[in-house]
Amino acid sequence: MENKQPFIRIRKKDDRPLWQQILIKVIAIIIALIISALFINLITKLNPIKVYESMFRGAFSTTRRIWITIRDTALLLSIAVALTPAFKLKFWNTGAEGQILVGGLATAAMMIYFGDKLPSAVILICSMVLSALAGALWGFLPALFKAKYNTNETLFTLMMNYVGIQLVEFFVDVWDKKQSHSVGVINPNTQAGWFPSVFGQQYILNIIIVAAVTIFVFVYLRYSKHGYEVAVTGESENTARYTGINVPGVIIRTMLISGAICGLAGFTEVAGISHTISTKTSGGRGFTAIIVTWLAKLNPIIMVIYSFLIVFLDKGAIQIASDFNLNEYA
Amino acid sequence: MKKILSLVMALFLVLGCLTGCSSEQKPSEGGEPEKQTKIGIILVGDENEGYTYAHMVGIQEAQKANGLDDSQIIWKYTIGETQACYDAAVDLVEQGCTAIFSNSYGHQQFMQQAASEYPEVQFVAATGDTAALSGLSNFANAFTNVYESRYVSGIVAGMKLAELEANGQIPAESYKDGKVLIGYVGAYPYAEVVSGFTAFFLGVKSVFENVTMEVIYTNSWFNLVAEGETANTLMADHCVIIGQHADSTGAPAAVEAALANGTVAYSVGYNIDMLEAAPNAALTSATNNWGVYYTYAFGQVIKGEPVATDWAEGYKTGAVAITALGPNCAPGTQEAVDKAIAAIKSGELHVFDTNNWTLNGEHLSELKIDLTGDFDTDDAEDKNAIFDGYFHESEFRSAPSFSVIIDGIFEK
Numbered sequence: 178m179e180n181k182q183p184f185i186r187i188r189k190k191d192d193r194p195l196w197q198q199i200l201i202k203v204i205a206i207i208i209a210l211i212i213s214a215l216f217i218n219l220i221t222k223l224n225p226i227k228v229y230e231s232m233f234r235g236a237f238s239t240t241r242r243i244w245i246t247i248r249d250t251a252l253l254l255s256i257a258v259a260l261t262p263a264f265k266l267k268f269w270n271t272g273a274e275g276q277i278l279v280g281g282l283a284t285a286a287m288m289i290y291f292g293d294k295l296p297s298a299v300i301l302i303c304s305m306v307l308s309a310l311a312g313a314l315w316g317f318l319p320a321l322f323k324a325k326y327n328t329n330e331t332l333f334t335l336m337m338n339y340v341g342i343q344l345v346e347f348f349v350d351v352w353d354k355k356q357s358h359s360v361g362v363i364n365p366n367t368q369a370g371w372f373p374s375v376f377g378q379q380y381i382l383n384i385i386i387v388a389a390v391t392i393f394v395f396v397y398l399r400y401s402k403h404g405y406e407v408a409v410t411g412e413s414e415n416t417a418r419y420t421g422i423n424v425p426g427v428i429i430r431t432m433l434i435s436g437a438i439c440g441l442a443g444f445t446e447v448a449g450i451s452h453t454i455s456t457k458t459s460g461g462r463g464f465t466a467i468i469v470t471w472l473a474k475l476n477p478i479i480m481v482i483y484s485f486l487i488v489f490l491d492k493g494a495i496q497i498a499s500d501f502n503l504n505e506y507a
Numbered sequence: 508m509k510k511i512l513s514l515v516m517a518l519f520l521v522l523g524c525l526t527g528c529s530s531e532q533k534p535s536e537g538g539e540p541e542k543q544t545k546i547g548i549i550l551v552g553d554e555n556e557g558y559t560y561a562h563m564v565g566i567q568e569a570q571k572a573n574g575l576d577d578s579q580i581i582w583k584y585t586i587g588e589t590q591a592c593y594d595a596a597v598d599l600v601e602q603g604c605t606a607i608f609s610n611s612y613g614h615q616q617f618m619q620q621a622a623s624e625y626p627e628v629q630f631v632a633a634t635g636d637t638a639a640l641s642g643l644s645n646f647a648n649a650f651t652n653v654y655e656s657r658y659v660s661g662i663v664a665g666m667k668l669a670e671l672e673a674n675g676q677i678p679a680e681s682y683k684d685g686k687v688l689i690g691y692v693g694a695y696p697y698a699e700v701v702s703g704f705t706a707f708f709l710g711v712k713s714v715f716e717n718v719t720m721e722v723i724y725t726n727s728w729f730n731l732v733a734e735g736e737t738a739n740t741l742m743a744d745h746c747v748i749i750g751q752h753a754d755s756t757g758a759p760a761a762v763e764a765a766l767a768n769g770t771v772a773y774s775v776g777y778n779i780d781m782l783e784a785a786p787n788a789a790l791t792s793a794t795n796n797w798g799v800y801y802t803y804a805f806g807q808v809i810k811g812e813p814v815a816t817d818w819a820e821g822y823k824t825g826a827v828a829i830t831a832l833g834p835n836c837a838p839g840t841q842e843a844v845d846k847a848i849a850a851i852k853s854g855e856l857h858v859f860d861t862n863n864w865t866l867n868g869e870h871l872s873e874l875k876i877d878l879t880g881d882f883d884t885d886d887a888e889d890k891n892a893i894f895d896g897y898f899h900e901s902e903f904r905s906a907p908s909f910s911v912i913i914d915g916i917f918e919k
Binding site for chain 2: 359361362495
């Protein structure tokens with residue numbers, strides 16, 4: 178028999194020096210930009226440099242735009258970071274959307290029911306705790322079933338999203354006083370339960386919370402015993418069991434953390450950004466964050482870059498549409 | 508850490524290079540006062556979505572009529588009914604817009620928030636209803652009297668029913684308690700939708716008395732699949748006409764498919780001509796001509812005068828219309844339509860004439876509407892809208908108020 182050799186062999190090289198890895202990514206970005214430029218020019222006859230410039234302006238041209246870019250980067254980052262412990266465990270948490278929503282719902286409930294009864298700082302702290310608990314509960318249920326009965330966590334977490342959406346839908350109806358199918362801005366006059374401005378800046382607190390969470394997850398996974406257990410269990414459940422790690426315990430504990438951080442993201446979104454709740458509060462970020470998490474190879478610090486990149490693309494796309502009368506389908 | 512730093516540097520280098528290479532091009536700043544008018548537009552969709560498309564056409568018309576050049580109108584497309592709307596509004600203020608318009612109901616709360624923060628900028632939430640209540644002088648609502656064109660589109664449907672019955676083409680199952688069943692795909696059970704289907708129903712009844720209507724809600728303004736499925740459900744109940752207050756071509760396309768398979772069913776659309784989606788099944792669509800409003804509003808902005816807090820106009824100024832009649836409309840439809848439009852214009856025909864409808868078997872002489880936004884009608888400010896023999900729709904505020912389900916219509 179003839180010994181057939183493949184024409185091309187593809188091998189993953191994990192041992193490249195750092196500078197080469199970076200160079201490869203930079204070259205990839207440049208090639209992508211050139212190909213897109215050709216595409217843009219062919220289809221729309223626009224000057225691609227102008228289009229790229231427009232993207233840049235969409236994210237950075239005014240102080241406010243820079244703040245919004247940072248704010249949205251932080252929000253996406255916090256969700257990506259939330260998914261990281263679960264993914265490291267190879268627990269496919271596709272339920273971030275639902276975990277964010279119930280976190281946001283808990284915050285909105287605090288703001289609505291205690292807006293005129295408690296001081297704003299107390300509402301904020303209670304909202305924070307409650308939203309983390311709500312998110313943790315949404316993470317706990319699939320984890321419990323996975324740990325006990327080995328159910329499929331992808332489907333379970335995904336379905337929990339719909340439960341979250343329906344729950345928000347229900348409360349929007351309860352809280353909607355005008356039958357306008359929206360809650361409206363909560364406590365617009367008293368701003369009770371809203372994030373206060375820090376150093377005169379509206380979104381500093383969002384950034385502080387997300388930075389704290391990111392550093393926490395980074396340290397937790399890299400330096401703590403828990404983090405080590407997650408890594409071992411993720412690599413091989415049998416090894417974990419053999420070394421005496423309580424696998425079901427690790428699954429439940431990790432998802433409690435993952436869900437709680439998603440819940441916190443919901444808190445940041447509702448108390449710190451939109452001050453309202455709707456089924457669009459999570460805005461698909463729970464899924465976008467999966468991309469960020471994987472592009473960054475589960476490294477919370479690298480996720481800063483990829484969250485920024487995705488938000489930048491988003492802001493850029495809006496600006497291109499505005500400047501050149503293109504839209505997302507064109 | 509080194510890796511990150513280098514990556515960030517590399518990214519910025521690429522971006523910096525790109526922006527550095529391009530020539531600085533700032534929008535021209537004209538010297539004449541009218542050239543300084545800048546108008547921001549926030550749209551929930553883009554031209555691929557009928558509702559937004561209708562607004563875009565109107566805005567372009569108004570731009571031309573007011574002699575504004577392209578740099579004076581800044582468009583923001585596909586802005587969701589979320590914080591994104593507030594962000595977009597403030598961004599437009601920072602770009603120097605003196606007036607900002609949004610086109611979807613859900614934008615309203617965010618527009619109002621922005622309006623309270625930027626009192627020198629005019630904000631308009633089209634199809635909204637809280638401007639008068641907000642107490643903000645720089646915040647306005649606008650709505651067309653689309654109930655008038657829905658009534659006329661009902662006449663088109665009624666003519667078709669009359670033709671079908673005369674030809675014996677209405678199947679026996681389509682009679683419910685001896686009345687011909689028609690269907691309506693509604694978005695939400697809100698006054699805007701109720702007012703619309705009541706007008707449509709009264710239009711049908713004005714030519715074909717023996718009719719009853721089933722309404723099903725999709726709980727979405729735009730959902731191609733749900734609207735198609737809802738139309739299928741209505742046709743499974745043997746509805747002969749499928750009207751709609753939802754923004755997609757889902758229902759007309761479903762009706763076209765059913766018609767091709769031998770079901771007797773025709774479609775009356777909304778916003779856009781549905782003949783492309785349903786060349787045989789589409790009879791006509793009720794539409795808004797937003798150009799009339801935007802032309803007025805842009806004119807006010809250019810003059811530096813406030814825009815009316817509650818604007819609502821219909822056939823009289825050409826703010827509403829129906830689209831071209833489909834090939835399967837009954838003979839004589841055009842004449843009936845023209846007659847009705849003339850009567851509406853002259854004020855001799857009132858869509859909600861109390862002689863033509865009953866509630867629980869009674870002709871009403873009083874119907875209070877909510878004007879305080881608390882969705883009940885027992886406040887001192889809430890007014891009775893029935894006098895001179897008809898319900899005065901959209902007169903106390905631009906958004907529709909007719910919210911009772913009259914006899915002959917049932918919700919499912």
